[in-house]
Amino acid sequence: MESSGPPPHPQALQDAEHLKLLAIFHYVLAGLAALLGSIPIIHVVLGIMMVSGNFPKGHAPSGSSASGMPIEFGWFFIVLGGGMIVLSWAYAGCLFYAGRCLSARQKRTFCFVMACISCIHVPLGTALGVFTILVLQRPSVQALFDRPQPGGYLNS
Numbered sequence: 001m002e003s004s005g006p007p008p009h010p011q012a013l014q015d016a017e018h019l020k021l022l023a024i025f026h027y028v029l030a031g032l033a034a035l036l037g038s039i040p041i042i043h044v045v046l047g048i049m050m051v052s053g054n055f056p057k058g059h060a061p062s063g064s065s066a067s068g069m070p071i072e073f074g075w076f077f078i079v080l081g082g083g084m085i086v087l088s089w090a091y092a093g094c095l096f097y098a099g100r101c102l103s104a105r106q107k108r109t110f111c112f113v114m115a116c117i118s119c120i121h122v123p124l125g126t127a128l129g130v131f132t133i134l135v136l137q138r139p140s141v142q143a144l145f146d147r148p149q150p151g152g153y154l155n156s
Contacts (some may be wrong), residue, residue: 005042007035007059007152010141011140012144015135015138015140015141015144018064018135018141019102019103019141019144020103020126021106022099022102022131022132022135023099023100023102023103024099025099025112025128026095026096026128027095027096027099027127027134028098028101029095029118029121029124029128030092030093030096030099031092032124033088033091033092033095033121034088034089034092035087036088037084037085037087037088037091037092038088040081040082040084040085040086040088041081041082041085043077043078043080043081044077044078044081044085045150046073046074046149047074047075047076047077047078047079047081048074049074050069050071050073050074050077051071051074051075051078052141055069064093065124088101092115094114094117095114095118095120097110098111098114098115099108102132105144105145105147106145108145111132111136112132112133112136114132114134115128115129115130115132115133117129118132122140
């Protein structure tokens with residue numbers, strides 16, 4: 001009969017489970033951030049309509065679109081909405097990548113920074129950020145990040 005060695009320490013099992021749950025919650029928050037970050041598409045569409053003159057026709061003074069609004073107002077909508085979309089999707093991508101790093105037990109500093117940034121995303125991001133910071137500060141978890149496991153996707 002083969003012996004597989006001593007049983008793992010209960011704290012190691014708890015740390016692995018906490019990291020797995022944190023990774024899953026990072027994926028969920030990344031999806032929510034990407035979805036909510038898509039809302040400014042409405043502003044981009046309205047800005048394009050203002051610039052192209054597809055709003056209802058009215059009295060149009062010189063230097064304005066056919067709808068009577070200044071063209072700069074439409075460009076403001078396009079640039080501001082597009083910037084918000086890019087920032088939100090970048091944040092969501094970084095959250096997703098932090099979840100991958102947590103499951104692979106790599107890049108602890110990046111995960112810690114993303115946990116701090118996600119605290120701004122009230123209320124779900126705050127809870128996830130605080131719990132991630134608490135888990136990453138444990139010496140036993142720090143030791144796990146010092147020797148990451150190969151494969152890394154939702155390790156047990």
